[in-house]
Amino acid sequence: MVVPPPNSSPTTNSKSCAAAIPTIDLSSTTTNRQALSKLLVEACENYGFFKLINHGVPQDSISRVEEEALAFFAMPTDEKLDLGPQILPPAATAATRFGYGIKSIGCSGDMGEIEFLLLSAQPSSVSQLTLSRSKNPSKFSCVLNDYIKAIKNLACELLDLMAEGLGISDPSIFSRMISDVQNDSLFRINHYRPLSDFTNLTPSNKIGFGEHSDPQIFTILRSNDVDGLQISLDDGLWVPVSPDPTAYFIMIGDLFQVLTNGRFGSLKHRAVANTGPKPRLSMAYFASPSLNAWISPLQQMVTSNQPCLYRPFTWGQYKAHIYSLTLASSRLDSFKIKPN
Ligand SMILES: O=C(O)CCC(=O)C(=O)O
Ligand SMILES: [Fe+2]
Secondary structure (H helix, E strand, C coil): CECCCCCCCCCCCCCCCHHHCCEEECCCCCCCHHHHHHHHHHHHHHCCEEEEECCCCCHHHHHHHHHHHHHHHCCCHHHHHCCCCEECCCCCCCCCEEEEEEEEECCCCEEEEEEEEEEECCHHHHHHHHHHCCCCHHHHHHHHHHHHHHHHHHHHHHHHHHHHHCCCCCCCCCHHHHHCCCECCEEEEEEECCHHHCCCCCHHHHEEEEEECCCCCEEEEEECCCCCEEEECCCCCEEECCCCCCCEEEEECHHHHHHCCCCCCCCEEEEECCCCCCCEEEEEEEECCECCCEECCCHHHCCCCCCCCECCEEHHHHHHHHHCCCCCCCCCHHHECCCC
16 A cells, blocks of 8 residues: 555556655555555556555565675675676676676766676576675575565566556566566675765766666665665656665666557666765666567557657667766667657
8 A cells, every 4th residue: 555655645656756656565454455456556547656564575585685795795805896896697689797896886987886796586586696706605606696686576476566566467577577587687785885984085986876767667675774765756857765774676677668559757866976985785676588588668658649759679778878977977879769
């Protein structure tokens, strides 16, 4: 069920009001499946974003990843640099550079006050990467693989509910994309060091992770209790999102915008540099199809009132395209069908 935010009307339509971000309780016994799927669709249509509580992912699995990740980021930088970036199979033109990264985000010069570990969400790739170097590699990869398994189940459950809420005749149409053995889903752990670690404060220090939308289907994000995430619901207005380590934040990505022919809009977001005393740690699961999956608006989403907005492309083609652009570019524009 959607929990109305304190002191605000549940019918508020002020999108730029931080308090209005919808919260969906996945365990609610008072809401039937049909009502829950409608609430999810409403949140995706109106915000491209919602907070998910009582999600069922075991807290101890989350805490173990957090513990291992903090231990990893506490290592000396040169040891961490040993862990990447490296390209793992499947080798393809759009192959992702996995491993450890610092300051540099993506391939087009975007910089931020961030360090991160980017992994394929495939169990074999996680083991392969962490086995190569980190201090206790087998523990790290077990903990990560356990967590990724749980988060993937959650992703499939949400995708099925969303398809049902959209009235799509095949309710596993989205979840099948990420269950495909060759799915290209990713897992990323971001570490934003506390202000006390900065030696020179310049305007560029204010950026943690610059403005962007995630290119995949959707993202399941969780952070510790340190703030930094901001979302843009109305042009130019940034809304800070209060951290909640017990919840997940779901962000609609570019592929979902295309699949739903614009009914869901991908969410513009960023993370500001951490000015608090504690590091911010966020972990994101990016749900993606395989590189050769064709993406185009689903037939049921195309109507006479809403003609087809995008031409078909493969996820691999889109990935290669976005790698050539900066984070903040409107990366879907090249795939829009121009009205006659
Ligand atoms: O750290 C955050 O809260 C945002 C991270 C993010 O947007 C990403 O990893 O794509
Ligand atoms: Fe993101």
